[in-house]
Amino acid sequence: MRTPSPRAGTLRSRPVEGFSRTTVETFVPAPLPPDPPLEFTRELHAELTDVRARLAYLEGLAEGLAGGFEVDAFNVRRTSGKAEGRDFLTTFRRMTMLREAGASSAVEGIRADWTALLHPNASEDKEDVAAVGRLVRATELLLEPPFSQNGQNGQNGQDGRAEWIEGSDPWSALLAAHAELFPGDAGAGAFRRELVGVGPRGSSIESAYIPPHPDDVPALMKDLARTDRSGTDPLGPLDPLICAALIHYQFETIHPFRDGNGRLGRALILRELLASGVRAAALIAPSVPILARRGDYYAALTAVRERGDFEGWVRFFLDILGRSADEAAWILRGTRAVRREAEAAVMAVGAGESGRPESASSAAGRRKLAFLDFLEANPVIEIGWAAKALGLSFPTVTALVEAFVEAGVLREVTGRRRSRRFAWVGLVGLWEEGMGGR
Missing domain, CATH: 1.10.3290.10 (Fido-like domain)
Known part of the structure; x- marks a missing residue:
């Protein structure tokens, strides 16, 4: 030197x-x-x-x-x-x-x-x-x-x-x-x-x-x-x-x-x-x-x-x-916005003929909100792992994942038929964009 x-x-x-x-x-x-x-x-x-x-x-x-x-x-x-x-x-x-x-x-x-x-x-x-x-x-x-x-x-x-x-x-x-x-x-x-x-x-x-x-x-x-x-x-x-x-x-x-x-x-x-x-x-x-x-x-x-x-x-x-x-x-504000958008989207799935979103107080609504809470801490999951972590059956978690995919909240990211992974695209994208050093 x-x-x-x-x-x-x-x-x-x-x-x-x-x-x-x-x-x-x-x-x-x-x-x-x-x-x-x-x-x-x-x-x-x-x-x-x-x-x-x-x-x-x-x-x-x-x-x-x-x-x-x-x-x-x-x-x-x-x-x-x-x-x-x-x-x-x-x-x-x-x-x-x-x-x-x-x-x-x-x-x-x-x-x-x-x-x-x-x-x-x-x-x-x-x-x-x-x-x-x-x-x-x-x-x-x-x-x-x-x-x-x-x-x-x-x-x-x-x-x-x-x-x-x-x-x-x-x-x-x-x-x-x-x-x-x-x-x-x-x-x-x-x-x-x-x-x-x-x-x-x-x-x-x-x-x-x-x-x-x-x-x-x-x-x-x-x-x-x-x-x-x-x-x-x-x-x-x-x-x-x-x-x-x-x-x-x-x-x-x-x-x-x-x-x-x-x-x-x-x-x-x-x-x-x-x-x-x-x-x-x-x-x-x-x-x-x-x-x-x-x-x-x-x-x-x-x-x-x-x-x-x-x-x-x-x-x-x-x-x-x-x-x-x-x-x-920026990310802290963004996570709250992403959460609100995801909540509205998943509650709209299964609204039925009335077109009204599911109530947060209903059994199905509470289950969806609890799953959103879980996804906030674990935005990339496999169904089997999530079922074990949540203490729920494989079919129950599969149904939740399918509803969240339909809502556009989750997306399958491997392209595989087995050992599939699902990511909360909005939340993962928010953190990933932050990784670029805004």
Whole structure:
């Protein structure tokens, strides 16, 4: 790499075996916060205010639709019975996390079809789909206490940021998440013990960015843990959105694992925001706009190391969060509209000679609404699997599926006569369009 900015860190010469030279220069990032401090220009302050407003709008929209909600680690719960009496935010959160994992994996070249990800037996289909599923589970582990807000092993400081309990292992959840992401890998669940190079595919270690030597990683991660959570947190006065930006940069620069740093580092963004009390973070997928601007993402991270441009990175990060909030609000509104349209369509099926839609209070109407609830959480199904999950007979679910196909809500997507899959085309299409990074 080029000679780094002293503001970002220093190069340290370390001995190495097996390469064309006996020593390499590894990059050691300077402790956070940046020195000199971030320059809060009028433009940066305006952008921060704007993104905070967009996140607040998303939070308010969710509040209005669900009648209040609270966040605890991976779960989102309604706190009142408003909005059609359905707790759809937990389903929305689960879909968002799947979407985040899919986009984050795609940033690393692991691309899985969205419809395949939604299939109930997705992990059995392809390795790329299974890899996304592992990232979802790894994220669940990462967001468990003591990392999460209001967790039983954590406590909140006056600024709302979670603090570490004395004696806790700050990276235990991160290491568990890494082990989940790479089951069976000899290096899973531990910081790397080898020198690595980061660069375009096919580049040599001599030409790539070389993160800190493995001997330096534990101390750097310990320092990052103090920055992230301790009561003497030097980032405390900074806005939580800026803290998340700086911590993500530092994690990616330390590159503590042999593989999986990008995916886990982006999951850390959500952990940091949630632990800082940014509830809207439960509903966003920042990796979607990152995927759309992948080149800019890596360029902004590199500019910090080479030029000390923390301000440019923070502004890029804020733009990503703003886009994530806008997109989540668009999908959240869209899911309610798709639900209303589907409800009207399926109730019109079997209306009889009167032409009146079925009543929601009738036995048939209640069954259809319950099936719609099920489809919101499982928009791609197989009849046998759905029958087992619902505790209904195969003929009963077959009749429901046929009615929903007639209504134009479900569509068979395999073209096969056996092991057919049916997708809620409106809902799947809405999420799939969102995957494009609007």
